Amino acid sequence: MNNYHLYFGRAGQLFVMSEFLLRSWNVAIPEVDEGDDIFVVKHETGRLMRIQVKSAQSKIQKEGFSAQFNISIKQLADVTKGYHFIFVVRHLNHWQEVIIIRQSDLFDMFDTQSLGSVHKDNLTLRLTFKNAKVSNKKINLTQYQNNFEDFIIDI
Numbered sequence: 001m002n003n004y005h006l007y008f009g010r011a012g013q014l015f016v017m018s019e020f021l022l023r024s025w026n027v028a029i030p031e032v033d034e035g036d037d038i039f040v041v042k043h044e045t046g047r048l049m050r051i052q053v054k055s056a057q058s059k060i061q062k063e064g065f066s067a068q069f070n071i072s073i074k075q076l077a078d079v080t081k082g083y084h085f086i087f088v089v090r091h092l093n094h095w096q097e098v099i100i101i102r103q104s105d106l107f108d109m110f111d112t113q114s115l116g117s118v119h120k121d122n123l124t125l126r127l128t129f130k131n132a133k134v135s136n137k138k139i140n141l142t143q144y145q146n147n148f149e150d151f152i153i154d155i
Contacts, residue, residue, distance in 0.1 A: 012055025012088045058091035064130030071123045098146045
C-alpha cells in the first residue's frame with residue numbers, strides 16, 4: 001500500500017489524542033497544517049499546548065527494540081513555537097511507547113549533546129528501548145517516557 005505511512009501517522013496522532021482525552025484535555029486538529037498536529041486545551045484554565053506527533057514502527061533487536069523518527073531541523077530550531085514533541089512507537093501490534101519532550105529540551109540536546117544525526121534538512125532520531133530504558137546513542141531519555149508532567153494541572 002503506497003499511502004500506508006499516511007494512515008500510520010494519523011493512527012499515531014489519534015492514539016495521542018485519546019491519551020489527552022483520558023487526562024481531561026480537549027483536543028483539536030488544526031484546519032490548516034502549519035506544523036501543529038494537535039492543540040490540547042484545559043477547559044477550566046484555558047491553557048493551550050501545541051503538539052507535534054511523530055509515529056514509528058518498532059524494529060526488533062537482539063535485546064529490546066528501536067524506532068526511528070525524522071524531524072525538520074527548521075521546525076526543531078524555532079523554539080518560539082513551544083511545541084511538545086510526542087514520539088509514539090507501534091510495537092508488537094500495540095502502541096506501547098510515548099516519549100514526550102519539550103521542543104526547547106529536544107533542541108538543546110541536539111545542539112549541545114549531538115542528539116540524533118543530521119540527514120539533509122532533517123534530524124534523524126533513533127530511539128533504542130532496552131531494559132525499560134530509552135536512549136539515543138549514549139543519551140538517556142528514559143525520563144521522557146510517558147512524561148505527561150507538563151499536562152498535569154491542579155484546579
